[in-house]
Amino acid sequence: MRLSNRMITAIKVAVFLAALVPFGRLVWLALLDPGALGPNPAEYIVRSTGEWCLRFVAATLAITPLRRWTGSAWVMRLRRMIGLYAFFYGAVHFASYISFDHVFDVGAIIKDIIKRPFITVGFAALLLMLPLAITSTNAMVRRLGGRRWLTLHRAVYAVGILGVVHYWMMVKRDITQPAIYALIVAVLLGARWVWSRRDRLRATARAAQAA
Numbered sequence: 001m002r003l004s005n006r007m008i009t010a011i012k013v014a015v016f017l018a019a020l021v022p023f024g025r026l027v028w029l030a031l032l033d034p035g036a037l038g039p040n041p042a043e044y045i046v047r048s049t050g051e052w053c054l055r056f057v058a059a060t061l062a063i064t065p066l067r068r069w070t071g072s073a074w075v076m077r078l079r080r081m082i083g084l085y086a087f088f089y090g091a092v093h094f095a096s097y098i099s100f101d102h103v104f105d106v107g108a109i110i111k112d113i114i115k116r117p118f119i120t121v122g123f124a125a126l127l128l129m130l131p132l133a134i135t136s137t138n139a140m141v142r143r144l145g146g147r148r149w150l151t152l153h154r155a156v157y158a159v160g161i162l163g164v165v166h167y168w169m170m171v172k173r174d175i176t177q178p179a180i181y182a183l184i185v186a187v188l189l190g191a192r193w194v195w196s197r198r199d200r201l202r203a204t205a206r207a208a209q210a211a
């Protein structure tokens with residue numbers, strides 16, 4: 001499907017605003033009606049921002065398959081914004097954790113990151129997202145060069161896997177939710193693997209034909 005530039009800009013604005021809604025809702029309720037966040041508002045905020053971070057990581061991973069499956073190239077123009085929202089929710093998630101769970105006690109935070117494997121995994125995922133966010137601008141794409149930029153940004157695959165593992169390790173009994181995310185991430189990464197294998201086979205066949 002082809003869309004005009006005006007239409008794409010309108011979609012981008014709508015996605016930008018929609019992606020802010022979960023954050024706005026949390027701030028609104030935390031300030032005006034904390035009771036609506038359940039018996040433990042701090043835990044609610046940490047969990048909710050963590051889940052939104054993972055949703056946006058999955059949405060970022062879904063853009064390329066969506067383009068291939070629907071033939072709509074314009075969806076690629078949403079990818080950077082959705083990826084940056086994943087980082088934004090990850091940063092808010094981390095900020096809520098260090099403020100609510102540890103009251104900014106750096107020693108306790110470092111100890112927790114080292115001692116609790118699920119925190120270590122979450123921290124690794126957020127750390128990997130940092131260079132992706134920093135290099136997301138057009139200027140950085142030019143500076144790094146397309147190929148190096150693409151290689152670096154493949155780290156988002158690892159972020160998806162680490163995010164799911166972090167969630168899975170955190171859950172004590174019912175693994176339904178992390179299992180659903182695991183399935184989504186597996187399909188999105190699996191599709192890429194199938195395409196790259198098919199492309200390589202085609203290239204080999206073409207090279208053999210030319211020879």
Ligand code: HEM
Pocket residue numbers: 043046047048049050051052053054057090093094097101119122123124125126159162163164166167170
């Ligand atoms: C420094 C990095 C991170 C730290 C310290 C951290 C810490 C935490 C903590 C303390 C919880 C709540 C545990 C509980 O209530 O028992 C949690 C939940 C969660 N985190 Fe993280 N996390 C980090 C990064 C991430 C990242 C990058 C993602 C996504 C890619 C993520 C996704 C989640 C999810 C999905 C949950 C569960 C939400 C739910 O219960 O619905 N976290 N994390």
